[in-house]
Amino acid sequence: MPRNDIFFKDEDINLINKVKKEIGANKNDKIILYAPTYRESFNLNDFLSSCNKIEEACSQRFGGNFVTAIRFHRFSEQEFSNFHSKNILQTNNYEDMQELICACDVVISDYSSCIWDVSLAKKPCFIFATDLDEYIEDRDFYTPISEWPFPLAKNIDELVSNIENFSEEEYLQNVQLHHKALGSYETGTACEQVAQYILSKTQN
Numbered sequence: 001m002p003r004n005d006i007f008f009k010d011e012d013i014n015l016i017n018k019v020k021k022e023i024g025a026n027k028n029d030k031i032i033l034y035a036p037t038y039r040e041s042f043n044l045n046d047f048l049s050s051c052n053k054i055e056e057a058c059s060q061r062f063g064g065n066f067v068t069a070i071r072f073h074r075f076s077e078q079e080f081s082n083f084h085s086k087n088i089l090q091t092n093n094y095e096d097m098q099e100l101i102c103a104c105d106v107v108i109s110d111y112s113s114c115i116w117d118v119s120l121a122k123k124p125c126f127i128f129a130t131d132l133d134e135y136i137e138d139r140d141f142y143t144p145i146s147e148w149p150f151p152l153a154k155n156i157d158e159l160v161s162n163i164e165n166f167s168e169e170e171y172l173q174n175v176q177l178h179h180k181a182l183g184s185y186e187t188g189t190a191c192e193q194v195a196q197y198i199l200s201k202t203q204n
Helices: 002-008 013-023 051-062 097-103 114-121 132-138 156-164 168-182 190-202
Strands: 030-034 066-070 088-090 106-109 125-128
Touching (some): 002 097, 002 114, 030 051, 051 066, 051 106, 106 114
Parallel strands (some): 030 066
């Protein structure tokens, strides 16, 4: 996907600072991006009540001062349009999700497709899924979630433990194996390939 070419470029500190400025983070802050997907049973309170604990775990494991930013699914924007927290940055007004991923240091999600984009960026990504059993019964997954490369937690204590005991080497190995199993074609050249294809079909 052309949108994912950005993850194959060298880190752009100017882009990162631009994102941080627009979402209200300081330059020296490290960012936890919480990006849950849409479902009718979604409960935000479990995460909100434990933000400090999660930030402390990230600081302990990765170093630095962490702040939390949230990105609601577009189907949830209406429901949470009045969401406000002095401790959590709201990022739905920032248009480019891929740039947000580039600027963040850790991603926490559930079943959102953004986790696969995060895996291309090789950023630490954790699954926090309090309703996993119900979700599997209602929808289930194309690929069993137990085969995904992301540490899985059903509650806050498990999430904190996964962060504190995160192994970057094991995670990157699992990501690579999963990409291979699914047949990933991402190389960072999608824009060029699409442009060349269009030109080949439009030139006389």
